[in-house]
Structures are given as structure tokens and as C-alpha cells.
Amino acid sequence: MSRDQTFHPFARALHWLMSIMVLSMLFIGAGMVSTVAEKHDWLLAIHRPLGIVIFVLALIRLAFRLTHPAPPLPADLPLWQKLAAHGSHVLLYALMIAMPLIGWGMLSAGNYPVTMFGSVHLPKILPTDPALFAWLRESHRYLAWLFFLTFLAHMGAALMHGLIRRDGVLQSMTGGKAPR
């Protein structure tokens, strides 16, 4: 494989780091609202700062992606799969940026302190408004489901490329050699 058929090492590093963070975030979020046990508290304490870290990394990643194009998809990939690939990537980027903002905005609208750790907290980004809080809180829930479903499709498609088509698309992100 030539160099421009794999993602830049920085892009790959960000991808794998953020994949762990985002997946953790989805599981933490789903878990913390499902239980009244003590883990509710510490999961919530992780959820807020981790979301902000993902937000910052997502912005860096978006800037890098816009200046460093992705390797092209295989020419023989059916059109619907190409469209699905591009659409799901746009969606994943949008969610990585929107979800932390919605969470931050929702806490602001609910007039909660947006605590990171200790006394360190972020400023409000929205005025106190209970109806707005409720809209954002429910959006946060449903977009999280959409995020998880998009992740499942993304993982399934990546494995399909790696195991069935064996066309080098998976290797463009793992950095490994495409099987012959």
C-alpha cells in the first residue's frame, strides 16, 4: 500500500483514542441513568469532564481531517455503500461535537454547575430555562442512541471491509497490510 492509502498516523492515533473514549462515554451515560446505586455518582463525575475532552479532541480532529483528506474508497465499492460511508462519517463527526455541547447546554439551562473536578467548573452557555433543559436532555438521550447505532454500523462495515471484501479500507485505519 502506498502512503496515501492509509490515514495519517496522527489521524489514526486520534481515531483509536477517541473510539475508546466515545464508547466509554456511551456506556457510562447509559449506565449512570439506569441505576440508583452509588456508581450513579462517580459515573456522572466522569461523564462531564470526559465529554469536554472528547469535544476538544473532536474539534482538533475535524480541523485535521479537513486539511488532510482521507484515503479514497475502493473504486468498485457500490454507490450506496460509498454514500453510507460518507454519511455515517459526517454523522459521527457531528455527534462527537454536538453531544458534549448539548450536555453542557442542558446543564446550563437546568442551572446546574458544570463541574469538571473540585471547584473547577465551566461557565453557563445557555440561560436558565426548564423547557429548554427538557428538550436538550431528551435530545441527549435520543442522539446517544443514534450515536451507538452509528457506531455499530461503522464497526460492522469496517469488519466487512477487513474480513469479507479485504480491500484495504480497514487497514487504512489500523495501519496494517491489506491481505492478498
Add this chain to the structure above:
Amino acid sequence: MQDTENRRPPAHVGWRWALIGLAVAGSAVAFGYVGGWLAPERLSPKKIVDSLEANGGAHPGYRRNHAKGICVGGYFEGNGALQSFSSSAVFAKERTPVVGRLAIPGGNPYAADSSVPIRSFALRFDLADGEQWRTGMNAMPVFPVSTPQAFYDLQVATHPDPKTGKPDPAKAGAFFGSHPETGAFLGWAKTAKPPASYATETYQSINAFYLRDSAGERRAVRWKMVPETPETGDGSPAAGDTDYLASDLSKRLAAGPLRWHLIMTFAGDGDPIDDAAKAWPDDRKSVDAGTLVIDSWQDQATGPCRDVNYDPTILPKGIETSNDPLLAARSAAYADSYLRRTSEEGHLPGAARPKEAK
């Protein structure tokens, strides 16, 4: 990328597809378990709030517990006495504004004030740096139960019988019989009378917390708000008056501010830190940390306390939660109740409309 012509179909295509399916399905199942959809036996915030709703009736827009109350405003003025025990600025010699709410337990916003012997006081301290301290206190010595599961079971056991409108004594009796931890609360409740005024009550944190000093050392505490206002005579409200608490409060505030002292009590060796159903001995070291001054009130439908979730785990630096399992449960359940009522206020699709004019 490889050329299409050079690519041979892989061996064991069926197994490869199965592997992909397994990875996707396995992830989905793990998510479903963690999120509780595949773990229906887990005690969720929804179950707890549903049980409160089942007992208090459907009252869209209202809190699911302590539904009847009144907003109050004022400030807390620390006296500096706790500064060597907690690094929080709230204990310095300065004023911190508070948004408070006095209420009675139960999910019915139209309940008679005399229907329960308990009054509650919730406060949000708004610190100058943007931190908040939220607390929900009750005028009773201990909590009835020690765990969230027991609290849930208590709601189920005291669900009003549709025929009589009252809990089935047999079910309630069976619950208390199988929960000896309720003894301390029941002993108090046996003789407790519904107080005629919010102003003369002592409100307890019930749960234990930690104070952490600037050197990093932490100490377990419980706190209470002790009134300056003396009880005056029997103060019995007029017969048939079901809303005497609000009228009493407005009358008193028209005459001048009401004051409470924040008394911080330190745990002794062996005192239970994680069990709100057990009292601490009376002789524990206590520190008067400052004065709460309440000088205004507003109707809860329009006042600033309406949209506050008095989650007792929202704490400034220098105050921390303990291992009391009720604290996380309060936080989780209050959040669920808050989302339900704000969804109703915001007319979200599927949310019930608040019936009452706001």
C-alpha cells in the same frame, strides 16, 4: 487498495459474516445490559419515581415527592467557625444568597398540611465563584430506611388501596416487620404531631457527608438548621384549614426575617456514616457555622424554587458525599423527577400537560 481482479473471495465466508454479526450483536447486548433494558430487575430511578407517582397520584408539572411547598429567599451568613474544617467559601464570614423551598412530603400538591408530621427544607446556596451547594433537609431525626431498595419497597408496601384510599395495614405491617431498621423512625413518628409552622422546625441533613479541610483531611458530619423562632403555645391551626403552613409563613415574614443556625455535627468513632436510619448520640461535637436568614417568600408555581432540583450531591469543594447509599439514589431519582416535570412544563411530545395555570 488492491485491484479488484487480484482479489480472491475469502475462505469461510459464512464464518466471517458470523464473526461480524457476533461483534455487532455482542456490542448491542452489552449496551442493552448496561443501559438496563436487558436488566429489568435493576432498581432504576424510573422505578422509584413511578412508585412515588403511584402513591401520590398524577400531578403534571409538580415534583413527584414533596409536591406541596413554598419558595423562600434570603442568605446564609457564615461566621468562620467551620473554616478550619472545610475549605468551602460558604463558611467564611460572608453572605451567600440562597433559593429555598419549604414543603411537606408526599406526591400530592393538594394534601392537607396536617396529613404528615414531617416538614422539609431545601436550599441552594449560590457561591460567589459559581459553585453551588444544594441540600434537602427533613424535620425528623432519622430516615425510615437505610437503602434505596428498602425505600422502594416501602413505597410499594404503602401504596394506597384503591378501595379505601389508605395503605393496606397488613402489607405495611409486613414491610416494617421485615425491616427492623425502621424502628428509630417509627419510634419518633408514633408521637410526632404535624407542626403548625415551618418556622419553628429543626431541619436535618439526615444523610452524612464529609467536610474536607484545606490540608486535605476529611471528617464525617451531619448538619441541621436550628430555628431561632421559639414555638409559641400549641399554635393549633383552625379546624378545616388545610393550608395553614403557607399563611403562617407569610404572616411571620411580613413581621420580619426568620433565622436558623447551621449546626454541623461531627461523627464520633463508630458512628454510622452510611446509614441514615440510625441517629448519632446527642453528645457529639457540634459547631455553629453561621446564620440562615429567610426574608421573602413566593408561590411555588411562579417562584424561583420551582425549577430547582435540590439534588443533595451537588456540593461545593470542601463538602463531599459519604458512602450513604441513599445519596446516589436521591440524586438519580431527583433527576428523573426533574426531567418529568420540566418536560411537562416545556410541553414536550408525550409529556402530560400541567393542568393548573402557572
